[in-house]
Amino acid sequence: MISVIVATRNNQLLQQLSDNIQKSIGLEYEIIAINGDKAGKGICRIYNEGAAKAQYPFLCFVHEDILFHTQGWGLNLLKHLRQEDIALVGVLGATVKTRTPSEVFIPVDNLVRFNQLQRRTGKTPEHYFYNPNKEDSSEVKVVDGLFLACTQVNHARYPFDEQTLKGFHGYDIDFSLGQANNGKVVVVYDILLEHFSYGGHSVSWIDDQMILLKKWHAELPAYLPSAQKSILKAEINSTEGFLLDLILNRYSTATQLSYLLKLLALRPFNSKNIYFIRRFFIRGTLGKQLKKLFSSSVH
Template identity: 40%
Template sequence: MLSIITCSIDQTKLSLLKKSLTETTSLLYELIVIDNSKNKYNISQAYNLGAAQSKYDFLCFVHEDIIFKNKDWDRNFIHHLSNKKISLIGILGNIIKTRTPSGVYSNIQYTNRINQIQKLKDGTTVSYYDNPNEEDISEVAVLDGMLLGTTKSHWEKISFDEKIDGFHAYDIDFSLAMAQLGKVGVVYDILLEHCSFGSQTKEWASNQIIVTNKWKKFLPIQKGEADTRTLKIREKDDLIQFTIRLLNLRYKRNVSFKYSILVILKYPFHRINLFIIKQLLIQSFK
């Protein structure tokens, strides 16, 4: 009934995922593992390859560094996707996607929707739960890729964009694409533990720019109770945070300069401008 697809580079992590599936599922499933130990595929290629091999109607794309925690989550998974109005589900999302390149999780906490356990570097865990309206499913603009669920018929209409290279921003792109077919939502009855942290590398920045430019005619997107004030707050925070990341990453000078000037012009009295000007000066002499 359920095809679970993962892109694997680590046998230890894969073994933990397999063990958690055995302990928590109650329905018939197949696990399709795309071996990427030789870095042959980007994640979109791996997921499309796995989906093409699948034999069941419900597709669950998961990172290999997760552990499922609640029994019968697979029944909940199928229940949500049996609703014809729903095209894509996940466990971490955001009700806003701004015009600025940005990830899913935001510093503006009340725009996040999430039910997840995060394993920390010291081995301890912390639980995140943001569901202010106590919904069964919260409609969001974008989802994080640690878990993405859809049907095979939806995937056959819109697959992962293999032009997005590497392993970043494919989830935002897929969310925005799947929203053309139905509702994209965060569900709260599938609990997993994420055993590593995402990285914000130069590839991350490049892919966020690519995806934002691809969908710029549709942005910004607001779902749920997001209002104009909340959107403005997010636009400001996303622009400042993305600019800081570009400067810290020593990203391409012309791109860093472009976003830096945008921050300075839009928010001339913001204290972050001192940091931005200092970094621009430092990098201009290197």
């Protein structure tokens, strides 16, 4: 009944996940694993190819570095996907997507919803759970890509955008915003999985976020009514995080400066701005250029 689609790079992780699914899913299934590295394919293309090969009406797109802890989780998933008003199911999401590039997770007020185990290297997994309204499922604006589930019909109405997003980032936010036209995007709490890694914010992540922003600029910020009072805090949080990513990756000076100015405009005369100004001049691309110029003038 469920086609599980995996973009794989590691045979050991794939085998571990396959064994886990076989023991836990609780119904008829298939696993479609595609190695994008060998073929030079981005994750959107991999997922669309997997969906095209799927023989079952329900699709589940997952990272290979996870394990399911809920016995019979496939039955729980079908219960949600069979509700006509639900288009996309995840296990970690947020009720707002800021205009500023960001992860799905935004640690502001009560904007996040999730039920997930996160393993840190060499440590016992930590259980993160937040369901403030004690719901079976919570409507959100975006869900994280470690677990995405929808019907074949809804995937066909809005497939992963392989023409715009050719890498391995931003696909989950894009898919969430697109699937919202088909129905509700929700986080569910009766599927518990464990995730083994944390995503990194590399130059390629920044590039894909900028592409995503260009595509959805007119619709952002996107948020549920319950999140409206927290939009400014969310934008400030996202801008702080993205500016640091730009600085640490020594992204273009112009882009760094544009987000520094945006942060100053969002909260003028705030003492916290000094930290980001210092990081821009000392650690950023401009700081590197000034050091090089000073060094050459001395010699």
